[in-house]
Amino acid sequence: MYRSGYYAEGMSGIGTEVVELAPQVIKKYPNAIFAGGQLVFPEDRFVYRLLHNYVVFAIQRRLYQTGYPFLVLPIRI
Numbered sequence: 001m002y003r004s005g006y007y008a009e010g011m012s013g014i015g016t017e018v019v020e021l022a023p024q025v026i027k028k029y030p031n032a033i034f035a036g037g038q039l040v041f042p043e044d045r046f047v048y049r050l051l052h053n054y055v056v057f058a059i060q061r062r063l064y065q066t067g068y069p070f071l072v073l074p075i076r077i
Helices: 017-028 046-066
Strands: 034-040 070-076
Touching: 017 034, 017 046, 034 046, 046 070
Parallel strands: 034 070
Antiparallel strands: none
């Protein structure tokens, strides 16, 4: 899809399988940028942080180690 002169294509994965898809995406689109969402809850609780907020940072760390750019975007619940 072209919008504002830029091509965009969406691909999705669940959990850490995104890291396994990254080399295929980079091969097809060398300038690709990966993005992940961090859930932001109205009330901060230890269980929420434990279950939801660390996965995106683990993926970010693994992609950075391979040299792939990654953005973390806040998602308000």
